[in-house]
Amino acid sequence: MSYSQNLIDYYYPVARLQDLDAATVAGKPLAAVLLGKPLVIYKIRGEVVVADDRCPHRGEMLSAGAVSEAGLQCPYHGLQFAHLGACARIPAHPQVQNLRRFDLHSYQTVESNGLLWTSLGAGTFYDLGPERETESQRLVVAPPVNVNASAGRQVEGFMDISHLPFVHRTTFNECTTEIMPAYKVESVEGGFSFEYTSSLGNYPLGHSSPKDFMWRRACRIHFHFIAILDIYFPDGLFTIFNCASPVSEEQCVWFYPIRFDKSLSLGSDEEVNAFSEKVQRDDLAVVERQRPRYVDLTSDSEQSFGADAASVAYRKMLRTLGLCKV
């Protein structure tokens, strides 16, 4: 089976909800590429439509079109697409009744954690949490990052524990301990989990943890490209939803929503995002230098050590799902 066929029956994020809202106000659709398929995303009277980004008339790119109360309009001859991508009007022939052959192929969607998710196949959504903020927790979603590496490489890097004192030493405070604790990996529905405790801090450089504070981190991996990391701060819970959306075998889009207790004083959304972006820049440099640009499950050319237990479990899970390059 090809890369796309193997991954088609799952949900992946394709946009931030806040970007879709802003684009709709500006009268624009959004564009995305998922598993090699160009998609157009628009809203019509509150309903989200994700559809093929290609006009059935003469192949114009619909993401170059305009959005209004009536839906999405193709910029070439003005065909109008409404709910579920149904063609609603041909301006050159307003009397034509049967427009079904001009309908767009659209896909199912879910909103969760500030992101819009879609499946190109028969995916069932694994519930990851509420759409937006809750009473007790803030939700801050950094802008998505285009990555010149596979989704597998990105997610594997996120669950890696021994890179912290090398890659993030000048980003996190108290990030110098190089010796890693032993930890166990356990199976959970749709993936696996692991947790460890360490003195490696999670505050920005210059902000110390309370004396002798030990940081507990618990990570869950769901299906291929969702890694959820709970970090227990001194004053509450902080959760990163690291999701990589596969564009191709060697490219992905990296989504990074963070949900955290309102008891944490981490500053404004802009400040939280600025720090996330610094952490992401550290990781991006490494993941884009790794070769090959995907996790090669057919080869044993990459050796592992004890702290890689999560990555070894990840590769085993991916092999079980029938994948060879991820």
Ligand code: FES
């Ligand atoms: S190409 Fe879209 S209306 Fe003609």
Ligand SMILES: [Fe+2]
């Ligand atoms: Fe990292």
